Amino acid sequence: MTDHDVIIVGAGFGGMGAAISLRRLGYENLLIIEREDDLGGTWHVNHYPGLAVDIASVTYSYSFEPNPHWKNWFARGAELKAYAEHVADKYDLRRHMVFGVRAEGARWDDEEKHWVVTTAPVAGGSSATRTARFLMTATGFLSQPKLPDIEGVEDFAGTVIHTAKWDDSVDLDGKRIGVIGTGATAVQLIPQIAKRAAALTVYQRTPIWVTPKNDFKIPKPVQAMFAAAPVTQRVARAANGAWLEGMMVTAVLHYKQAKFLNNGAAALAKAHLRRQVKDPETRRKLTPDYSFGCKRPTFSNDYYPTFNKEHVALETTPITKITPTGIVTSDGNETPIDVLVLATGFNLWDTNFPAFEVIGREGRDLGKSWRQTGYHAFEGVTVPGFPNFISLNSPYSYSGLSYFMTIEVQMRHLERLFGALREQDAGTFEISAEADAEFLGHMLERMDDTVFNQGSCSTARSYYYTNEGDAVLLRPTSSRNARKAVEAFPLEDYTFA
Incomplete structure (x- = not known):
């Protein structure tokens, strides 16, 4: 008997999107672990002067939950935090959340067919273990602050x-x-x-x-129009x-x-x-x-x-x-x-991907595997050797400029996957190594068209690149391609048991 059906690590927009999809599928025994003292991810943690989104507000939001009352074309940080709170309340997600708790590690128990997740209070205290049939990491791409390596x-x-x-x-x-x-x-x-x-x-x-x-303040009449005729906001979103x-x-x-x-x-x-x-x-x-x-x-x-x-x-x-x-x-x-x-940014490649130790089948360490043999995840979501595991900040997962494009593509992926799991009356899923390798090959082929491979990037010092010099963060296809792919990938690429 497991403690939870699903444990989601991270209460930002990615984690909340996953929880919304799972609740649509009928899962109620969810636990969302968040190390901070409230929800919202980057929009809770960051509150420096001048904080604002650099993607237009009409695009930087869930398409199924538009906000007609954005005050600015580029929403300020406080607006995004308020939007996150609205989403959590409307979709009844707060009751699944625990704050001030960090995930220290997770390992797959192949006998019990569940994940054992070790957690600890951020403020200090004893570690504890929780079990779940499924584990999802939604720790964000930019979650680990990077300190400069400067003497003194x-x-x-x-x-x-x-x-x-x-x-x-x-x-x-x-x-x-x-x-x-x-x-x-x-x-x-x-x-x-x-x-x-x-x-x-x-x-x-x-x-x-x-x-x-x-940038400009969105006039009240336009906000009223968005609220009265949502199609107008959808048009603005599509155009932008x-x-x-x-x-x-x-x-x-x-x-x-x-x-x-x-x-x-x-x-x-x-x-x-x-x-x-x-x-x-x-x-x-x-x-x-x-x-x-x-x-x-x-x-x-x-x-x-x-x-x-x-x-x-x-x-x-x-x-x-x-x-x-x-x-x-x-x-x-x-x-x-x-x-x-x-203002030294974030450490993606030393302390993220993943943000804590994840041990899969036969003792395979996800972080060490990625660093030693290359970063990969099928459709930016699942990894061979890690049953019942969804990584929501993975190699080749980020689609388009708005993070919400990535979130909604991944939401659709897990909806199809968990739907098939239920149809087959199965308890576990795992992506095949062959499907994962084929997807990786396609991504590497498409990378040859990008500025990362074709342009002059040697002096950029970009977090897009791993410590090994590979640009694996962005999916090198159009957003339209990502949307089509999530509807078309063969569910037979997964093994259900």
């Missing part, structure tokens, strides 16, 4: 904040602030910090491609999705066939930079030397102008160490600071 970072005597652990109580007004990192998070954060700092130094290792952001797919996804994933689109996106970003930054040397430093899309690009109208301000400095000389009072660069110059902000 722990010796800094001032205030240190990582963007993923923002402290709202820290007083930034009139302070000398140093920001390390210029990724998508920093692009949102830096303009807000600059408004409060007496002096701001931004330490950039790799510049980021930034294009204009067509088609534009994103045509310009951004095609330019990156179909680089070989549509290099002109990639060049056009880069030209747009360069023109945006020329319009907004006065100093030629600063523009040169802010211009990437890698192909558009090798590293995650972003949208902003106020990032570049920040570097026109007299109290803001862009530093591209490498950091050698951090002292108790400042940051020293390789030219020997030390800049005194009061607050150190780490």
Whole structure:
């Protein structure tokens, strides 16, 4: 007798989507484990100044649960957090959730045909085990903060904040602030910090491609129209999705066939930079030397102008160490600071994929296997040797630009899979090694068309790449292809027992 039918690790949008699908199928004995103190995933953890989604609100939501009341075309973080709470309440998911509990490990018991999951309170305490017929990991792609490997970072005597652990109580007004990192998070954060700092130094290792952001407040009459006639919001979603797919996804994933689109996106970003930054040397430093899309690009109208301000400095000389009072660069110059902000992103490949130890059949360690023999998962969902296991943040799973495209494709996959399990009156499923290998071969073949293989990416330092140098995060097909594939994959590729 198991404790639960399904254990889901993670109460973000991915985990909630899986729970919604399972409840549609009649599963009620669910447990959703969340290490944080509330639901929402990244939209609960992150609350740094300037936080907003960089995908239009009409697209960044479940298609089956549209929100007609978005206040902004690009929703702010608080709006996304409120939307997550709305979804949890409407679909009655909170009663399945436990907070402040982390998953330490999971192993498949082949005799009992269930998963044994070891958990522990985040605040400290004894470990416990829970069993479930099925295990699903929804720990997100960007869940493990990355700390910089810089000498002296722990010796800094001032205030240190990582963007993923923002402290709202820290007083930034009139302070000398140093920001390390210029990724998508920093692009949102830096303009807000600059408004409060007496002096701001931004330490950039790799510049980021930034294009204009067509953001605006959604008028009340439009919100009312979306609510009264939902078809209008679906049209807006479809139109925005088609534009994103045509310009951004095609330019990156179909680089070989549509290099002109990639060049056009880069030209747009360069023109945006020329319009907004006065100093030629600063523009040169802010211009990437890698192909558009090798590293995650972003949208902003106020990032570049920040570097026109007299109290803001862009530093591209490498950091050698951090002292108790400042940051020293390789030219020997030390800049005194009061607050150190780490916008250094997330660690995907050392502490994620998976985010905790998962041991399958015959003692196979998922993380070690991926790192030693290559990353793979059938349709970005299941792995041979791991029965009754669904990985919702897997190699080649991320489809399109909106994470909700990925979530809904995976929801449909598990709905078909669990439907077949029930029809066959079976207790276990496992994807065949042959089907998995065939899918991986198809992905690798399609990767040859992408900017990752065809473009100039050596200087990008992108989290898209594993430590071994492979770009396995994005599914190298169109969103339409992903939707078609999830309806067409043969259920016979699975073994049911």
